[in-house]
Amino acid sequence: MDCERARESLSARLDGDSPGVDPVEVEAHLGDCAGCRQWLESAHALTRYTRLGPAPLIADRTDDLVAAVLADRAARARG
Numbered sequence: 649m650d651c652e653r654a655r656e657s658l659s660a661r662l663d664g665d666s667p668g669v670d671p672v673e674v675e676a677h678l679g680d681c682a683g684c685r686q687w688l689e690s691a692h693a694l695t696r697y698t699r700l701g702p703a704p705l706i707a708d709r710t711d712d713l714v715a716a717v718l719a720d721r722a723a724r725a726r727g
Contacts, residue, residue, distance in 0.1 A: 649677045654684050660696045
């Protein structure tokens with residue numbers, strides 16, 4: 649198994665998708681390939697960070713949205 653195919657399979661596995669190849673082959677490749685082991689460690693850390701990291705702060709637009717809905721309702725009532 650080559651590294652590209654192994655990494656695609658590992659990426660799918662990290663995403664919860666079907667790896668598309670025999671997991672035994674992938675594990676055998678990982679046993680022989682330090683580069684793919686390092687790649688998996690980095691990919692796992694990135695996946696974990698993106699899933700568990702804090703959500704970015706966004707501006708509270710509640711007042712703007714409520715005002716727009718009320719204005720639309722008023723326009724419809726007049727129209």
